[in-house]
Amino acid sequence: MMFWIKVAVSAFIIVILSELAKRMPSLSGVIAAMPLTTLLVIIWLKVEKSSSNIIISFSKGVIIGIIPTVIFFILFIILLKKIPFITSLLLSILAWLIVVLIFQKMGIV
Numbered sequence: 001m002m003f004w005i006k007v008a009v010s011a012f013i014i015v016i017l018s019e020l021a022k023r024m025p026s027l028s029g030v031i032a033a034m035p036l037t038t039l040l041v042i043i044w045l046k047v048e049k050s051s052s053n054i055i056i057s058f059s060k061g062v063i064i065g066i067i068p069t070v071i072f073f074i075l076f077i078i079l080l081k082k083i084p085f086i087t088s089l090l091l092s093i094l095a096w097l098i099v100v101l102i103f104q105k106m107g108i109v
Contacts, residue, residue, distance in 0.1 A: 006044050013040070038062050064108055068099035 013036055021028035038059075045055050072092045079088035103109045 002048070006040075010037075010040055035062070061109065064103060065100075068096045068103070071099055072096040 017028050017032050017036075020031070041058065042055055045058065072095060075095050076088055076092035079091055083091075100109065
């Protein structure tokens with residue numbers, strides 16, 4: 001039952017943000033940049049009685065993930081001005097993945 005509650009709440013937030021993005025793209029972008037997903041995961045971990053160590057480890061992973069995510073968005077914005085959407089998206093995802101793999105190779109992740 002808890003699984004379906006998590007799915008419903010998470011999906012609801014995503015749908016609301018995507019609808020808001022049609023009317024107020026900048027505002028929805030700022031809201032989406034909030035750690036909504038992170039907060040949901042932390043809350044679900046706590047509700048499911050995960051240890052503080054797991055929540056701390058997850059939170060550290062989020063901090064490390066900020067750098068590849070920033071690279072993704074900067075590259076996506078630059079590319080989208082010059083090349084088609086899907087190509088921009090795929091190249092940005094590839095850049096994100098490369099940075100994550102580099103971090104993993106360095107033992108950061």
